[in-house]
Amino acid sequence: xxxxxxxxxxxxxxxxxxxxxxxxxxxxxxxxxxxxxxxxxxxxxxxxxxxxxxxxxxxxxxxxxxxxxxxxxxxxxxxxxxxxxxxxxxxxxxxxxxxxxxxxxxxxxxxxx
Ligand SMILES: [Cu+2]
Numbered sequence: 001x002x003x004x005x006x007x008x009x010x011x012x013x014x015x016x017x018x019x020x021x022x023x024x025x026x027x028x029x030x031x032x033x034x035x036x037x038x039x040x041x042x043x044x045x046x047x048x049x050x051x052x053x054x055x056x057x058x059x060x061x062x063x064x065x066x067x068x069x070x071x072x073x074x075x076x077x078x079x080x081x082x083x084x085x086x087x088x089x090x091x092x093x094x095x096x097x098x099x100x101x102x103x104x105x106x107x108x109x110x111x112x113x
Pocket of ligand 1: 036061062101106
């Protein structure tokens, strides 16, 4: 539990401690974990369609949801969901919408240039 709390404390800034991934060929894969993090913190891409493949590596339900878009991938334990969203230039926030998960660290940003 203390590890989860520490993660939450770190993520009070807009930057997550998770790595940055740059999209190639309009596709990205994201993994979600029960420790309440994704395997990516910042996603960099260019305007246009983005295909997201989200795999839930945990035993809880997780989602990969981009605010302000209709991309809302809900994956049950061990499942993979794929969806495509068209993004305009700007910065978007994404998170897991299961209550408490974003606060625990399941969130990040997409920078579209
Ligand atoms: Cu979650």
